[in-house]
Amino acid sequence: MKNTASLGILAWAALSGATMAQDVTLTIESWRNDDLTLWQDTIIPAFEAANPGIKIQFTPSAPAEYNAVLNSKLDAGSAGDLITCRPFDASLALFQGGKLADLTDLEAMANFSDVAKSAWQTDDGAATFCVPMASVIHGFLYNKDAFAELGLEVPVTEDQFFAVLDKIKEDGTYIPMAMGTNDQWEAATMGYQNIGPTYWKGEEGRLALIKGEQKLTDPQWTEPYATLAKWAPYLGDGYEAQTYPDSQNLFTLGRAAIYPTGSWEISGFNTLAEFEMGVFAPPVKAEGDTCYISDHTDIAIGLNAASPNAEAGRTFLNWVGSEEFATLYANALPGFFSLSSFDVPMEDPVAQEFVSWRGKCESTIRSTYQILSRGTPNLENETWGASVAAIKGSETPEAIGQRLQTGLDSWYKPQP
Amino acid sequence: MTKPRIRWHIGLFLAPAVAVYTAVMIFPLFNTLRLALFSRVDQERVFVGLDNFRTLFLDPLWSDQFWNALGNNFWFFLVHMLVQNPIGIALAAILSHPRLRFAALYRSAIFIPTILSFVIVGFAWKLILSPIWGIAPGMLDAVGLKSLFQPWLGKEEYALTTLALISVWQFVGIPMMLIYAALLSIPEEVIEAGEIDGVTGMAAFWKIKLPLILPSIGIISILTFVGNFNAFDLIYASQGALAGPNFSTDILGTFMYRTFFGFQLQLGDPHMGSAIASAMFAVILLGVCVYLFGIQTRIRRYQL
Numbered sequence: 001m002k003n004t005a006s007l008g009i010l011a012w013a014a015l016s017g018a019t020m021a022q023d024v025t026l027t028i029e030s031w032r033n034d035d036l037t038l039w040q041d042t043i044i045p046a047f048e049a050a051n052p053g054i055k056i057q058f059t060p061s062a063p064a065e066y067n068a069v070l071n072s073k074l075d076a077g078s079a080g081d082l083i084t085c086r087p088f089d090a091s092l093a094l095f096q097g098g099k100l101a102d103l104t105d106l107e108a109m110a111n112f113s114d115v116a117k118s119a120w121q122t123d124d125g126a127a128t129f130c131v132p133m134a135s136v137i138h139g140f141l142y143n144k145d146a147f148a149e150l151g152l153e154v155p156v157t158e159d160q161f162f163a164v165l166d167k168i169k170e171d172g173t174y175i176p177m178a179m180g181t182n183d184q185w186e187a188a189t190m191g192y193q194n195i196g197p198t199y200w201k202g203e204e205g206r207l208a209l210i211k212g213e214q215k216l217t218d219p220q221w222t223e224p225y226a227t228l229a230k231w232a233p234y235l236g237d238g239y240e241a242q243t244y245p246d247s248q249n250l251f252t253l254g255r256a257a258i259y260p261t262g263s264w265e266i267s268g269f270n271t272l273a274e275f276e277m278g279v280f281a282p283p284v285k286a287e288g289d290t291c292y293i294s295d296h297t298d299i300a301i302g303l304n305a306a307s308p309n310a311e312a313g314r315t316f317l318n319w320v321g322s323e324e325f326a327t328l329y330a331n332a333l334p335g336f337f338s339l340s341s342f343d344v345p346m347e348d349p350v351a352q353e354f355v356s357w358r359g360k361c362e363s364t365i366r367s368t369y370q371i372l373s374r375g376t377p378n379l380e381n382e383t384w385g386a387s388v389a390a391i392k393g394s395e396t397p398e399a400i401g402q403r404l405q406t407g408l409d410s411w412y413k414p415q416p
Numbered sequence: 417m418t419k420p421r422i423r424w425h426i427g428l429f430l431a432p433a434v435a436v437y438t439a440v441m442i443f444p445l446f447n448t449l450r451l452a453l454f455s456r457v458d459q460e461r462v463f464v465g466l467d468n469f470r471t472l473f474l475d476p477l478w479s480d481q482f483w484n485a486l487g488n489n490f491w492f493f494l495v496h497m498l499v500q501n502p503i504g505i506a507l508a509a510i511l512s513h514p515r516l517r518f519a520a521l522y523r524s525a526i527f528i529p530t531i532l533s534f535v536i537v538g539f540a541w542k543l544i545l546s547p548i549w550g551i552a553p554g555m556l557d558a559v560g561l562k563s564l565f566q567p568w569l570g571k572e573e574y575a576l577t578t579l580a581l582i583s584v585w586q587f588v589g590i591p592m593m594l595i596y597a598a599l600l601s602i603p604e605e606v607i608e609a610g611e612i613d614g615v616t617g618m619a620a621f622w623k624i625k626l627p628l629i630l631p632s633i634g635i636i637s638i639l640t641f642v643g644n645f646n647a648f649d650l651i652y653a654s655q656g657a658l659a660g661p662n663f664s665t666d667i668l669g670t671f672m673y674r675t676f677f678g679f680q681l682q683l684g685d686p687h688m689g690s691a692i693a694s695a696m697f698a699v700i701l702l703g704v705c706v707y708l709f710g711i712q713t714r715i716r717r718y719q720l
Contacts, residue, residue, distance in 0.1 A: 064656060068677035071684050093683055182570050184660050185680070238547020240570025240661065246548050377477055378682040385662050394572070394662070410477055 024312040025055040027080030028301070029073070031066035034268060035333060042332050047319055054312045074099045074304070081307040082316065085130035085300040087119035088369045094302075095122070095129040101303040104128045106314060108321020116339035119297040119365070130300035131320045134329065134336035137263045137354045138194040138294040144276040146174050146257040154280045158227070161283040165234045168257050176234035178256035180242025187228070187387035188380075190260040193366045195282045196224040197292035202364035210371055212414025217401040225390035225397035232391050240392065263354045264298075266335035270348070279353050281361060295363035297339060375411030382407055445697070451690035468691035482692070484663060485671040486699070488576055492667060493644040495580035496587075501636055503584070504591025505629075509621055511592070512599040523596070527589035534586075538653030541582045545569055569654065572664040579665055583650050587643075591636045598632040599625060630715055638707045645700050648673060668696045 028039075039058040047056060059080060061069045067090055073079035074094065083100060085091040094100045103109065104127050109117070112132050120130035147154070150171055155161040168176040181187050200206065200220040208214040214221070236242060236250065251259040252272040259265075269277060284291050301320055303313045319325055326338040327345070334348035337355055346352055368380040382404055389395040395403075455464040472478050507526060511519050529537065545552050547567045556565045568578040602625060610616070610624050648669030651659055657679045659666035674682065676689025 064680065067680065068684060071678060090683065180570075182660065183656065184658055236548065238553075238567035238570065241545065241547055241567030242570070243542075246546065250548065373682070376682070376685070378680075381658070381680060381682050384658065385660075388660070389662060392661075407477065 023053055023055050024309045025057060026082055026307075026309055026312055026316055027057045027059055028082045028084065029066075029070055029080040030058065030060040030084035031063040031086075032084065032299070033060035033062060036060060038267075038332050043325070043328060046324070046328060047316065051315060051319070054315060056316065074306075077306060079304055079306075081304050081309050081313050083130075083302050083304050085120055085302045087297050087300070087365075089371070089374050091120055091130055091300070091302065092122065095127070099305055100129045101305045101307075101310065101313075102127050102129055103131065103303060103314075103317065106131065106317055106321070108318045111321050111323075111340045111342065113339075113341060116297065119370075120300050120302070123371075130302035131317045132297065132339040133299045133301055133320065134333075135295050135339055136298045136336060137357065138190065138296070139261065139263070139279050139281050139354060139357075140194075141251065141259045141261050141265065141269070141277055141279050141350075143174070143251070143254060143257050143273075144278045146254070146275070147278070149173075150257075154278070155283055156280075157287055157289075158283045158285055162230065165258070169234060174257040175236040175250060175255055177231065177258045177260065178247040178250040179231070179235055179260055180239045180244070180247050181388040181391055182241050182246075183244045184384040184388050186244055186247065186260075187391055188384040189366070190262065191228050191231070191391070192224055192383060192387045193294050193296075193368075194260055194262075195227060196221075196367065197294055197362075197364045198282055198284055198289075199223050200367065201290075202292040202362045206364055206367045206370075209367060210414065215401075216405040216408065217398070222397040222401040225386070225400050228387060228390040229393055229397070232393060235391075262296075263335035263337065263351065266348060266350050266354075267333050270334070270350075277350055279350050281357050291357070291361035293357050293361045293363055294366055295337075295358060296365045296369075299336070372408065372412065377407040377410070379404065379408055448690045448693050449697075451687060452694045455687045456685075468688055469695070472688070472691050472695065478688075481663070481666070481671060482695070485666045485668045488665065489645055489647075489667045489699075491576060492580050492583075492647065493641060495577060496584060496640050496644055497637065499581065500584040500588050501591050501633070501640065504588050504636070505595050505633070507588070507592045508595035508599055509625070511596055523592075526592060529586045530589040532586065534649035535653045537582065537586050538650050542569065542654050545578070570661055572661050575655070575661060576665045579650060579654065582654075583647070586650075590639070594632055594636055595629055598629040602628050627716070628718060631712075631717060634707070634712055634715055638704060641703050641707070642700055645696060645703070668692065668699070672696065 036058060039056075044056045044058065048054065057080075066084075067086065070079060070083065071094075074083075079099075083094070085094075085100070091100065095102075106128075108131060109128055114125070116132045116135075117128050118125070120132065121128050142154070146152075146168075150167060150173075152164050152167060153160070155164045165176045168174050179186055179190065197205075200209075200214070205214060205220055209216070209221070216222070232239070236256065242250075247256075247259065248265070248268075250256040252269055254273070254275055266277075281291055281293060301317065303310060303317060307313055321340065323340070323342040323344075326340045326342050329336060330338045330344045330346055330351075331348075334346060334351035335354065337351070338344045346355065366380075368383050373380040386395075386400045386404055390397060390400060452468055453463060453465060454461050455468060456462075472482055510516065511523055513519075516522075544550050545568055547553060547565070547570075553562065553565045556562050566574060568574045606624060606628075607620060610620050615623055646669060647667055651665050651667055651670050652673065655665050655670075657670055657674050659670045672689055672692040673679075675685055675692055678684030
């Protein structure tokens with residue numbers, strides 16, 4: 001079946017002209033449909049110019065459907081040559097299922113630290129199967145013009161944060177904070193995982209949770225839900241039905257002053273917002289506390305094990321691991337920070353501010369991604385609903401913690 | 417006496433339809449039922465008998481979701497039966513009135529949403545009802561009823577009913593058309609005979625027309641039942657695969673999709689997904705059997 005298909009493609013390639021005969025076309029599967037033009041206009045031409053004979057096609061699908069679509073395509077044998085990798089278990093399962101090729105011996109892997117590679121390795125770190133591309137950092141974008149107009153200072157502590165929200169609400173010109181609960185993941189990703197690391201002390205809490213030394217019922221894991229519950233009065237009218245694009249538009253149209261977010265929004269917002277954007281880190285509890293940020297290893301790229309063009313694929317992956325790609329990508333997509341060891345210069349001021357926190361604060365990744373979302377019920381998906389329930393006040397933080405821990409206990413036995 | 421000839425041509429003529437139907441319907445159906453009896457353990461597919469169903473019905477983590485989805489499905493169906501079909505019948509009765517002008521225009525206008533894609537309908541209504549950009553708050557404000565506005569699609573208590581009513585809006589044309597056709601097929605003489613006996617106006621509808629279109633109403637009910645229990649598209653298009661808020665709009669279709677194909681970090685599990693699909697099949701089969709043996713055989717038919 002597959003042989004006839006590839007024969008067909010060969011025949012078609014042969015028919016389409018003798019000059020093209022040696023060209024190999026690599027297809028990239030991705031969820032970054034927002035980046036289509038960037039790939040087509042910047043990245044692909046740069047690669048094709050340096051590597052004649054290899055053509056690249058970027059074929060993204062919608063983010064929420066990506067995993068489902070990709071899995072069915074891989075099972076059916078119709079997936080592209082290069083696979084954009086989600087961090088941790090989704091990709092690990094693909095590697096263990098023999099769908100992703102082992103890239104441990106790829107030359108470019110030397111350009112990445114162990115931490116950068118950890119999201120795309122087997123649990124023992126023996127095999128690496130995707131080339132890390134970028135991480136994203138969480139924070140709060142704000143409208144600088146609005147802050148100047150209302151005479152507001154950028155908040156550092158949580159008290160200051162709520163004081164600022166109060167002032168914006170009192171003034172009434174702006175919606176204090178743009179976030180809705182309709183799509184659920186914003187509440188978890190931009191809410192819980194954004195402010196949470198400060199409470200559970202980043203890596204310390206995350207690893208303790210995996211080892212079973214901490215429980216989701218512990219105060220450091222339930223307190224962020226209590227804080228989220230305090231957000232509700234500052235979100236716009238009808239936030240229950242507000243979608244992610246609604247929130248994006250409210251902020252870029254200048255109707256909302258603060259937008260809890262991740263750095264991936266920068267490039268999109270730069271073209272939309274007509275005011276000056278600033279960003280502040282998740283507030284700490286008391287002045288002088290160590291700050292923690294979520295610097296999440298988010299995106300990598302691997303090779304389909306069934307790809308007939310493995311050689312060309314590895315050439316491309318080596319290029320993805322190069323300094324040239326890191327610089328291209330980080331500047332074309334400010335907000336996606338390179339994971340390579342190269343010192344990549346960035347021009348965007350907001351992106352610079354985001355990345356400067358790496359020096360001041362402790363970095364961690366999202367707490368639910370490694371190992372803990374391997375079973376059913378899936379902790380990450382459960383956290384979406386839990387964060388929404390916290391904001392709406394339909395469940396107490398303690399009840400949420402209890403529910404999540406019970407779900408986790410049902411399939412996860414920590415390895416001490 | 418000659419033996420009756422074997423009529424090969426019947427088989428020959430049936431063959432293409434049977435082959436196509438087997439390939440695209442019967443085989444996948446039985447394969448799904450078969451898949452539900454397996455599970456994946458350490459990359460190996462192993463036969464586990466009815467274990468998946470035991471998990472689905474007895475493990476509280478799964479059964480809560482299943483009963484929630486089934487309950488939501490019944491509510492979705494009930495709204496259609498109580499709102500869509502009576503309105504459809506009423507519209508058909510009005511349209512078949514001989515003195516109604518522009519009947520064809522109304523008929524087309526009401527039927528048009530039916531041919532729209534779910535994605536368009538879901539998206540359009542989401543925008544109409546949006547508390548931020550939607551026209552619904554503005555329209556309510558214009559008549560002084562702003563206080564009645566709620567972010568309906570975002571509230572657990574209203575979201576499912578709202579979606580059911582959107583679906584009613586989209587599909588009310590189907591019962592209308594079927595009943596309309598049934599009403600037109602009632603011979604004029606029957607109505608006239610009724611008029612001579614003094615049965616006119618509303619009484620003519622209740623006493624003569626309604627009993628005559630009862631078989632059509634039965635067919636519509638069963639079509640609604642099957643359609644609703646297979647529903648997926650509208651919920652998926654407007655609320656996503658997590659069927660928010662807090663699973664309040666989760667129906668069997670979205671539950672099956674999430675389980676079978678996976679969602680975000682949740683990995684797809686074709687075996688549990690097939691178990692849910694089999695359960696859906698059983699529910700629908702049961703419903704259709706109840707209708708066929710319990711109701712349809714008792715409906716009195718009149719020879720016209």
